[in-house]
Structures are given as C-alpha cells and as structure tokens.
Amino acid sequence: MMGGQVYRMERDRARFRDIVRGRLRKDLRKYLSTSELLGRQGKRAISIPIPQIELPRFRFGENDGQGVGQGRGDEGRAADGEGAEGEGAGEAGDQAGQHILEVEVELEELAQMLGSELELPAIQPRGTRQLSTEGGRYTGIRSTGPASLRHFRRTYKRALKRTIAEGAFDPRSPRVIPIPEDGRYRARRTCPRPESSAVIIHMMDVSGSMGREQKDIVRIEAFWIDTWLRSQYQNLEVVYIVHDAVAKIVDQESFFHLRESGGTKISSAYELCLSLIREKYRPENWNIYPFHYSDGDNWSARDTDRCIGLLMDEILPAVNQFCYGQVKSAYGSGQFKKDLDGALGADERVVTAAVNSRDEIAESIRLFLGKGR
C-alpha cells in the first residue's frame, strides 16, 4: 500500500515546486538586488532559501512570550542558559515558526527566469567557430583490448562462427571454446562535436574608495552575468582581475573580499586583460566578455587616454562586447564613465552603466546583456 504514497508524493512535491518557482519568478527583482543567492550554487543547480509558504491562520501573537519550563534555577534567573539539555525527539509542533525552506533550482532554469524578467535576447555567437572535442563514447569494436572491455556477445558469435566453419560444432553437445583471436573489444569512437566557448573577464577596482557595499553590488552583478552567459554557451570560463595601481589575476574568493588601498590605474587592468586575450583566449576560439567595475576615479587623465587607446585599438576588435559598470561610492567622481562615453559612446561594442544603488542592478544587467552580442 506504500508504493502509492511515494508515487503520489512525487506529484504533490512537483506541484509545491511549481508554486515555489512561481514565487521565485515573481520575486526575481528582489533577488536581483540582494546577495542572498551568492555562494549557493553548485555545479548545475542552486539552492534558494525561501520563507515557508504559510496559510494565514488565527494565531497567538507578541504577548505570548510566556510558558512553562522544567529545570533548576531561581526565580529571576535565565532559563535557557547553561546546562541546557539537548532537544527532545518529540514530534514537530504544529505552531508556525519562521521555517526557511531550501529549494533546488537548476541554474539553466534560473537563467531562463532572468532572461524573461529582463527580456534578454539570446546571444548570437561571433563567427562560426567550432571546437572539436573528443567524444568519449564506447560505440566501436576492435579485435584487441583489455579483458574488462571484452564484448561477450560479439566474442561468442565469432567463436561460434569459427567452430561451425571448422566443422567442430556438435548440436547435441553445443560447446564453443573461444581462442584469443575470437576476442572482440569495445572501443572508444571519437567524434567531433561543435562547441561554443566563452570567457568572462571580470575586472574590479579595489582601491580604497571601493567599500563593502560597492563590492557587494559588483558581486551580485557578476553572479547574474555569469548565470546568463553560462546558459548561452556550452563552455564558460571566468577570470577575475583586481587592480589598484597594478593589476593581478585572483581567484573568485579574493576577487570579492580583497581590500587594497592606494591609487587607481585602470590601464593596468586593461593591459592584463589584453595579455590574457593574446596568450590564452584567442578571439578565433573564444567569445570574450570583459567587464570592468569601478567608482569612476582614475589616477590621471593621461591614464584614461591610455585606457581608451587600448580599448579602441586592441581590445574592442577582439571581444564580443566590453561592459563598464560604474558603482557609486562616497568619494568617486564618476569621471571615467563620462570619458568613456565621450570617446566610445557611439561604438556599439561598448556598454556603460551607472549603478547608484542596489535597485539599479537589474537595469544595468539589462543594459549589459540586452544587445544579444
């Protein structure tokens, strides 16, 4: 009688998950401006905390902070302090608590939600590059190989044919003895598979004026950009660069937590980005997406000129799109975006966005990814 329950549960569970997805879709804007989802993604799915969906009920409220307990302690003493016993194994109460449920959603699905919320177009990969990869499927047969890959049926058929051909087969005693030459083995057959690859190069200014809030905004931007581009390419790599007066490649963890101080030389990051493109991510093989975030201050106008030169002559011809997100900070002048817009505003490979607060994250992501490049 139990099989039925387990089967039925699958349907009720699926229905519940549908409802949760509906909520998630409805609240996606909220998730677009909080760091709640960060660090929760696995390889394929992300675990999303949502408040338990409660039906409204008549319930006791605030002044219900009284009850009966059991244990030592004088009147006026804390009752939940030291010597607290472990929790009982009793049944779950039916009183509502602030339960948080975690629901697994595939990253692919989350990207789709993002896409439909922000009306993002699908990306047209640049050119028609195909990377051949070795398909690893054992669909072939060959006459040598390790015993563990021996194809029993094919080997037996071989041996049977040989036995009959030799005239040694006796239907009344159908004995077939394979010899080494009968052996047939499974083999890997390689087949070229087209694959589109992309690389995201996140560059962030970590000079003194980029505070915690500014970094959080960058973090959220980067998370959603990664999620979207991952759904558009079979193979996605992400590189993180931080810079103040000098630039370096770091891992994801330090990208978000590093706090440097000192001056800001944006060209240092662009130079590092360019050398990555030249040495590792050749434009022939990769769709390239550099993103740069800063609060808009640069060391000097000369360095800004150098940045614009690097972009125009070297970086833009190699990449799908270059994005600059200017995060507002208490000290940032916001000059860099003006300079970029002035020099490259007409170039459709360049997108700049000002992010003055968390509420503007969604809009900036729409700007960055809305061109379908």
Add this chain to the structure above:
Amino acid sequence: MVSGSLSPQLRADAERAEGMARAVGLDFYEVVFEMLDAADVNAVAAYGGFPVRYPSWRFGMSFERLHKSYQYGLSKIYELVINNDPTYAYLVRSNSRMEQKLVMAHVFGHADFFKCNVWFAPTERSMVEVMARHAERVRLHIERQGQEPVERFLDLALSLESLIDPYLPLREHLRGERENGKAGGAAGGIAERVRRRFEARWGGGSELEATEDSPGRGLPTYDVLGFLLEEAPLASWQRDLLRIVRNEAYYFVPQRMTKVINEGWASFWHSKLLTGGLLDPSEIVDFADCHAGATAVAPGQLNPYKLGIELFRYAEEKGLDIMRLRRIHNDVSFIDEVVDEEFAARNQLFVYRTQGPDGRMQVTDRDWQAVKQQLLLELSWCGSPRIELERIGSDGCLELVHRHEGRDIKLDEAGEILGQLASLWRRPVALSTRVGGQGRRLVHDGGELAVLESDGAEPKHSEAG
C-alpha cells in the same frame, strides 16, 4: 491480533508485546504494522500516515521539510500510528530491533488510548477509507473545475480549519446515545463530571452545554465551518470541499486535545513493557539512551512525552486509577486533576517569560498554582485562539468574537483570514478582539480591511467605517 508485513522475528516480538499489553489491561483494535524504508517514511509521514490523501502542494511542502531535516540529521521519525479500526502503525526498516520493540510497545499504548478514551469515542474509525473517498472527490472536482480554483478554495478552507468547536463531536455523540435510550451510560456520566470540572475552573457557560435550542441558525457557535457549510452562498463543489476539510478537522480534534495524556500514556506503557520483560538484558542501555532522548526537555519547551509520563507515574504512585484517568480525560482536565504542589516541585516546573530584545527566557514564577494555570492556558482550546461566531449583523455582517484569555492574536494574519471569509460569505465580516488591553474591531467588506478601536469590554456593533 497483530498483522502486517513483518519478518518472522519482528512478528514474534509484536505478538509478545501484544500479549503483555493485553495482560496489563490495555484494550485495542487489531494493530497492523507496516514496514517502511527510511527513504519512504517521510512521504508517509507527510500524509499523516494515511495511504490516500487528496492532492495538495501542502503535503509536498511538508515532505520537503521532513526530508531536509532528516538529511541534515536534525530529526528522525520513530513512530507513526493512525486512529482507525484496524489501527495502522509504521515501523522503519533501518531501526534496530530494540527500537522496533520500543515503537511496538508505544503503539499499543496509543492504540489503547484511541479505543478507550472518551474523547475519541465519536471519531470515525474507518478514516483510511474516508480519506480515500475524500481524495477521490477532490480529484473529481479538479477534473471538472480545474486545478487552480480547487486548490485556491482548499487553501482558503484550510486556513479556517481551526474555526471548529472541539467539544461538538462528543456532545453530539452523547446526544445520539441519549436518544438511543442509553442515557446515563458510563461515557455520559464521565463527560458530565468532566463538564462540571471544566465549568468550575473556567466559569460561565460550559462548552459542553448543548446549544441546539439557541434561536436562529444555531448562533452563537464555535463551529464556524459548520455554519458556513449551511449558510454561505457556495457552489456545490465548494460546499463539498468545505465539508471535506471540516470532516478531517473534526477527526483530528481529539488528537490535538490529548497530546500530553496520549503521549504520556504510550510512553508510560512502553517503559513498563520493555523493562518488564520485552527487552533482552543486552538492550537495556540502548533503550535507556533512546528513551532519555525522547523525554528530554529543551528549555522553554513542553515535551508532551516527558510531562505525560511523569503525570501517569505520579498518579500511579498516589494510588489513582490510571485506567480511569486515561478513559475520561483530555490534556486540560488531566493536568487539572493530577498537578499539585508536590508534582510541580518534584518536576522543577516553572513559569518563564521571554524578556529583552534578544528574547532571553527568564524564570518568573515557581508557585505551583501559577505553573498549573499557565499549563492549562496553553493547552486550552487545543492551543488555538477561541473564536466564536456570535451573530449576524443587520447588514448581514458575520460577527466573530475572539474570547480573549490573556493572549493577543496576530492582527495581520487575522485580517487576511477575514478577507478570505468575506470573499466566501460575500458580505462583510468583523472580528472583535483585544490588543494590549485595547479593544479592536477588524472589519473586512470584501474589498478593504478596516481596524477600528472599540471600548474593549464587549464587542461594539458599529457600522463598518
């Protein structure tokens, strides 16, 4: 008689446990044990142990919670037993033999309580089939009306689930018996005594008093669901869903009003039976460990297993007839009868209050009468706010009154419910209550909620603002 899908060894254990339970005077219907894999027990538990329930996302949610909590090692379901004839109980395959014996003995305690306790006397004993029929009807409505409307109406009805009169089933049961010429029968006499005790403590008209003579539509009543079923302008499929929800709510009422006494009774007997010969001497230490876990007390929480078993042990020590206690009492009357100064002191009971911004709990009172009063308050009316439908106002307004006993209700959720009630009643709905000692009147006219101040003494019947 024991039956079910058990291995020969467990079957022998079950039969021995049953024999011992019968020998000490426990009385129960046939008990059917079902063996479950650990992976499946959460699904079964999410359905409350019933093999067939109507389709609802809430069971799916409940499963997700149980399943996650099990995965993280936070909880594990030991016992699952349903009040039915035959009584169904579940064993989890991965449990040790000692744990299986413990669960079996515990189950016989519950099975006896279901059959013998007077509050369970009116319950449907073929609930397994009834639930299955409910499921079938809900599926039929989904087929005809579509999933969305049925789901939405079910959710609405379920949030009104607690608007029933917990004392109604027994009252009607006893009236039925009287009409069948069994007046003054054993159960009737018992209920009468319980009623007097209840009245003495809570004063005023008792909930056991019959209200059938009240003029006009049987008002006032706590059975708001029953009233809506009769009077609300509903489509027939909606009426049927409401009937199903009400029916299941009444089935579960006795379990909500006997948490402490029922768990106490089952624990009392599992302890006696296991240490009285059911256990192999080599299992004693593991049993003690397991039992201690189940009866452990977390600060600020009432563990019904612990409180219940201590009450029965104390009652037995005092020479009270425990068989009689389990026959006639619910949690409130049981605690009222047994808890005294010595019990409170021995069990180190205290009243606490959460204080300060961090909600620290502080012991505020060790006086046994205060402790008892607090216990009774918490358990009264199944732990839910007492909401009565008082009358229908001149404009057809449904006038609800919260019978305030010292605890305020949450106004935001109450407002939501009023909105749902109004959409169902199609005329205004009002609730009078008190918040922080101030009278409040919530009125929902189907479009908007208004919260008005009122004098607080008695509900005022002002026009909706």
